[in-house]
Amino acid sequence: MESSHSKNLHTERIRTSDSLTLAATCSGERGQPAVILLHGGGQTRHSWRGTVRSLGALGYHALAFDARGHGDSDWSPKPDYSYERLADDLQAVVSTMAAPPVIIGASMGGMTAMHAIGRNEAAFARAMVLVDIAPRVDPKGLKRVGDFLNGHRDGFANIEEAADAVAAYNPHRPRPRDPRGLMKNLRLRDDGRLHWHWDPRFFRERSDEQREKNAQRLLDMCRHITIPALLVHGAQSDVVTTHGIDELRARLPHLEVGRVSGAGHMIAGDRNEAFNGAIMPFLERHAPA
Template sequence: MAARYFIGMHGTRLAADVGGDAAAPPVILMHGGGQTRHAWANAFDELVAHGYHVISLDTRGHGQSDWAVDGDYSVQAQVGDLRMVIATLDEKPALVGASMGGVTSLIGLGADPELARALVLVDVAPRLEIEGIERIVAFMRSHADGFASLEEAAAAVTRYNPARPRPASPDGLRKNLRLAADGRYRWHWDPRFMDADPIAATRELSRQMLAAAERIRIPTLLVRGRLSNVISRESVAQLQRHIPHLEVADIEGAGHMVAGDNNDAFNASILAFLNRTMKQAH
């Protein structure tokens, strides 16, 4: 599928897969940090097949989207991008955000509670377990010099997430890697994305997310990987105190990368939620 492009803040081009009837209920998929829109490939197909108009975005600096000229990858810039994509739609969408995408969605709704009709947070909440965040950051900052082959990259992913079965072929990683002029494969995101102090940034984002949660009135689902080291039971309980109508789906056998770890269960949970919240009034 060829990418379509939206224009975000300061003219930043945002690549996206777009599918389904444009008159159908819209759903925007926002991936996690260091990922690309292809992380949603199966969920995208399922949502389109079930009658949704789906936009799966490459966040600024990721995948085929533009790298920020000024290196601005703040949540404010990402919220600005999201608002500009939503402005192209005829009706309010559901927002489905994994990790970083969930942070953007929640903080965006905190600033404008009418921005969307429903919210799905995928393994993200205001309380983020620092040990899990540190492990993600360490992986993302490793291999700055890239990989000699797809097989080498696949081996690195397996070491990071040994619980997930290693695919028979590493070819699926091509969409997440770019082949540089020196012949080495590097992750498909701007390295400046990792310039900020991750722990200080996490604490500030947690504060902003908690304030935003107080303003959420739309239907909200938290999908948590039961094996997650980023979102704990205490994280869930805290968010439920601030969003009393919050629904929670624990996905068996899944860690932080919920959709990739148990895609069938993930798809079933978000479809059940969206079918109740998006289609009944459509």
């Protein structure tokens, strides 16, 4: 594991079990209560930058990493992007921590967290926070996410075009006056155009039968998840439904549920301060700094 420092944040490189390298941003000191943050599909660790910095300042050892095929982490050569493989990567990251962490996962990251926690002993993690995800979600909302992630395969002529695409996907979020922050999620390729910085092979269409099988498997795994758990969902989310929440609570009776008003599926990006406020009481109870 290699690291480099910059102010309150530093970068680490973590090796996976199949010898890929994952890029991580960290804050705080090793030995402090640990928190690992997993981003959603098509995002990068930078979506957690504000939360990582805040947690470090509050006395936690916080780490957010780019999933394989995303951001500055390696792409899988096969490609192998199953949730089982993503859970393997999470296990590699957890092994670098001084103590069992609280794991916070948004969307795809939440699904990864459930897979990893559900197949390990309770000592694997101290607590779990799911961010706008449940084993069974609204197929229309899921399709809208998929259409955005699979769109724009030919890239963008400039950063303004990329900002327009994000604004069309998230019309309730104010468009930033300066879109240059998007460059953390874009790379200039040999064709002279800007492309989202993730492996396009990562996102493949799944049949309704495959999605239902995966949902049922994850619900069955819930019987092994006995650690404290919190679900934070966006009031304007078109992905997580009341039915999905109720179904998950039936399998995880100890699940706490928090709701962030004015936020959609991308809660941390839509209302970062409100999101931090929603998770802090849970962290203070289950991993006091």
